[in-house]
Amino acid sequence: MQRKLRILVAKPGLDGHDRGAKIIARALRDAGVEVIYTGLHQTPEMIAEAAIQEDVDAIGLSILSGAHNTLLPAVTRLLHERGGGDIAVFGGGIIPAEDVAYLKTQGVREIFTPGVSVDDIVAWVRDNIQPRRD
Amino acid sequence: MSAHAKEAAAAAAGTDEGAGAPERATRFSTVSDMEIQALYAEDDLRGRSAATDIGRPGEFPYTRGVYPTMYRGRLWTMRQFAGFGSARDTNQRFRFLLAQGQTGLSTAFDMPTLMGYDADHPRALGEVGREGTAVSTIEDVAELFDGIDLGAVTTSMTVNCSASVILAMYFAVAERQGLPLTAIGGTIQNDMLKEFIAQKEWICPPDPSVRIVVDMIEFCAREAPRFHPVSISGYHIREAGSTAVQELAFTLADGIAYVEAARARGLAVDDFAPRLSFFFNVHNDFLEEVAKLRAARRLWARIMRERFGAQHPRSLMLRTHAQTAGYSLTAQQPLNNVVRVTVQALAAVLGGVQSLHTNSMDETLALPSEPAVLVALRTQQIIAEESGVTNTVDPLGGSFAVEALTNRIEAEAEDYIRRIDAMGGMVRAIGLGFPQKEIAEAAYHFQQQLDRAEKVMVGVNKYQLDSESPLEILRIDASVEERQAARVRAFKEGRSQARVRERLTAVRGACRDGENLMPVLIAAVKDGVTLGEVCDVYREQFGVYRDPAWL
Numbered sequence: 001m002q003r004k005l006r007i008l009v010a011k012p013g014l015d016g017h018d019r020g021a022k023i024i025a026r027a028l029r030d031a032g033v034e035v036i037y038t039g040l041h042q043t044p045e046m047i048a049e050a051a052i053q054e055d056v057d058a059i060g061l062s063i064l065s066g067a068h069n070t071l072l073p074a075v076t077r078l079l080h081e082r083g084g085g086d087i088a089v090f091g092g093g094i095i096p097a098e099d100v101a102y103l104k105t106q107g108v109r110e111i112f113t114p115g116v117s118v119d120d121i122v123a124w125v126r127d128n129i130q131p132r133r134d
Numbered sequence: 135m136s137a138h139a140k141e142a143a144a145a146a147a148g149t150d151e152g153a154g155a156p157e158r159a160t161r162f163s164t165v166s167d168m169e170i171q172a173l174y175a176e177d178d179l180r181g182r183s184a185a186t187d188i189g190r191p192g193e194f195p196y197t198r199g200v201y202p203t204m205y206r207g208r209l210w211t212m213r214q215f216a217g218f219g220s221a222r223d224t225n226q227r228f229r230f231l232l233a234q235g236q237t238g239l240s241t242a243f244d245m246p247t248l249m250g251y252d253a254d255h256p257r258a259l260g261e262v263g264r265e266g267t268a269v270s271t272i273e274d275v276a277e278l279f280d281g282i283d284l285g286a287v288t289t290s291m292t293v294n295c296s297a298s299v300i301l302a303m304y305f306a307v308a309e310r311q312g313l314p315l316t317a318i319g320g321t322i323q324n325d326m327l328k329e330f331i332a333q334k335e336w337i338c339p340p341d342p343s344v345r346i347v348v349d350m351i352e353f354c355a356r357e358a359p360r361f362h363p364v365s366i367s368g369y370h371i372r373e374a375g376s377t378a379v380q381e382l383a384f385t386l387a388d389g390i391a392y393v394e395a396a397r398a399r400g401l402a403v404d405d406f407a408p409r410l411s412f413f414f415n416v417h418n419d420f421l422e423e424v425a426k427l428r429a430a431r432r433l434w435a436r437i438m439r440e441r442f443g444a445q446h447p448r449s450l451m452l453r454t455h456a457q458t459a460g461y462s463l464t465a466q467q468p469l470n471n472v473v474r475v476t477v478q479a480l481a482a483v484l485g486g487v488q489s490l491h492t493n494s495m496d497e498t499l500a501l502p503s504e505p506a507v508l509v510a511l512r513t514q515q516i517i518a519e520e521s522g523v524t525n526t527v528d529p530l531g532g533s534f535a536v537e538a539l540t541n542r543i544e545a546e547a548e549d550y551i552r553r554i555d556a557m558g559g560m561v562r563a564i565g566l567g568f569p570q571k572e573i574a575e576a577a578y579h580f581q582q583q584l585d586r587a588e589k590v591m592v593g594v595n596k597y598q599l600d601s602e603s604p605l606e607i608l609r610i611d612a613s614v615e616e617r618q619a620a621r622v623r624a625f626k627e628g629r630s631q632a633r634v635r636e637r638l639t640a641v642r643g644a645c646r647d648g649e650n651l652m653p654v655l656i657a658a659v660k661d662g663v664t665l666g667e668v669c670d671v672y673r674e675q676f677g678v679y680r681d682p683a684w685l
Binding site for chain 2: 013014015016017018019022023025026027029035037038039040041043064065066067068069070071094096097113114115117118119
């Protein structure tokens with residue numbers, strides 16, 4: 001039997017808007033995912049470190065401060081450097097379309113923007129994230 | 135319900151023979167999921183008195199408004215929240231808004247400023263000038279208000295855990311303009327309790343945070359009597375997902391905590407309470423919002439009189455700024471946001487607010503562009519000068535539905551306040567995670583209702599379009615960060631380092647011995663101490679608060 005998915009939900013950067021992060025964390029948990037929530041104001045280093053230590057399958061990043069083009073690529077880079085390159089990274093927030101395209105070139109698998117339903121995000125996780133090992 | 139009302143309700147419900155269509159749903163509720171009756175009538179106001187509960191505008195308990203003539207006397211202040219990029223960029227936006235007939239300024243700061251980091255700090259990376267304007271030094275504040283007479287406009291500054299430093303810089307800049315502090319009017323948000331509850335920008339734990347707030351209340355009461363040292367804010371509580379009742383209850387409970395803390399400092403309630411101001415959200419549900427604002431005034435007036443023995447009428451009046459609900463806006467079909475904002479702004483006006491920000495249609499996509507801000511401001515001007523609703527005071531007063539909802543929201547908010555009192559007050563309740571968990575629960579409930587299409591967001595879960603043409607949005611020039619960081623570094627090199635060390639020692643001393651921080655901070659920023667340096671002292675002296683990360 002496959003083990004439960006483990007996902008780290010994290011808030012990079014300085015903004016405190018955690019409504020979305022908490023709703024996603026709870027919806028994933030209700031969908032049977034094991035969720036670890038970092039809390040607010042995390043640096044990319046803290047997030048990469050937590051993901052590796054907790055041995056998660058994916059990281060969901062929520063950001064509304066406008067610093068996404070700096071902080072999200074920093075997370076994927078640090079994961080690669082520290083042996084967590086196979087941890088899938090997805091994100092959500094107020095992120096303009098052209099930045100979404102850029103972030104995908106930086107190793108971010110998917111970006112969800114305002115108005116996406118929680119069910120769609122959970123379905124995407126179910127279809128796209130597999131346990132890294134049994 | 136009276137027999138007459140029952141009959142009418144039955145007719146409205148379609149149960150009467152020969153009546154109209156059956157009801158469209160089995161249950162009707164507000165955006166906060168408060169159930170709404172088919173009809174309200176005399177009986178729904180039973181036990182309430184028109185004279186003592188509704189009263190007259192300008193008289194206790196101020197249900198119908200804080201001033202007798204309301205908008206016939208003076209319109210609300212149209213105050214658009216603005217800030218992006220460098221201080222110079224924002225100064226230009228301010229001048230544009232003033233030229234377009236705006237009557238007050240409102241400053242948005244970027245995240246490093248709001249969290250107490252200078253633009254050259256590693257934690258500021260990627261964030262400088264993005265969510266507001268970047269301010270690290272007194273020179274940034276001087277540039278922000280360059281060419282604007284601070285004696286002639288009132289300025290609102292949305293900043294909290296680093297508010298003491300920003301206010302010190304603002305006062306120092308006003309002094310440079312040759313103005314005495316007694317001539318300076320404005321508002322600084324400085325509501326730390328709602329930060330722990332909802333907006334989540336903090337440096338140190340709740341107790342020292344409240345101590346700094348009280349320092350500012352005390353200093354302004356003594357030295358800057360036209361300045362509002364705190365704007366007790368429900369806005370962020372609502373944006374984080376609370377119901378209207380929770381927004382009202384937690385905001386007033388925060389207000390109670392500040393009054394208690396200031397009294398514990400030895401201040402007499404009537405010496406500071408007239409300068410407490412409020413800030414509420416106005417969401418889509420029109421009647422609920424009008425009722426919430428009316429209930430807020432009545433409840434606060436009673437709390438101030440009965441609980442704190444306030445005598446001065448201005449201590450009893452809940453005067454408030456309002457902002458339309460950012461959360462209600464949609465990225466899909468963004469022109470529809472103009473309509474949402476209009477409905478919300480009308481609720482704010484019929485709810486009797488003193489100042490209003492109307493959101494721009496593009497705010498789910500980015501900070502607002504100039505054309506979008508202009509429509510938002512014009513929305514207020516159209517309500518004020520074309521709609522006619524300002525011709526009479528509290529036109530919805532006496533409506534059975536509005537009065538019944540006002541009573542109900544007031545009663546439910548009082549119930550929350552009693553529960554918070556039983557926990558030992560708001561600081562304790564925050565420690566227990568009570569308001570945070572209540573809000574998260576309400577936010578999740580609303581999201582589920584949206585996902586099940588029980589609540590409608592036009593363009594999102596109903597009436598979607600297959601393809602849309604994107605709006606032109608404001609982009610922040612990436613070079614702002616580099617230039618701002620360089621500017622801060624150069625500023626730091628140009629100071630007398632000995633004076634800076636001396637001033638920081640004084641700040642440290644005031645943190646430790648309880649001396650009022652404001653005079654010390656004003657002296658410090660004049661000698662070039664930066665925002666980040668003061669906040670580093672706070673971190674060192676008071677410790678850093680960590681998010682409990684409840685789910």
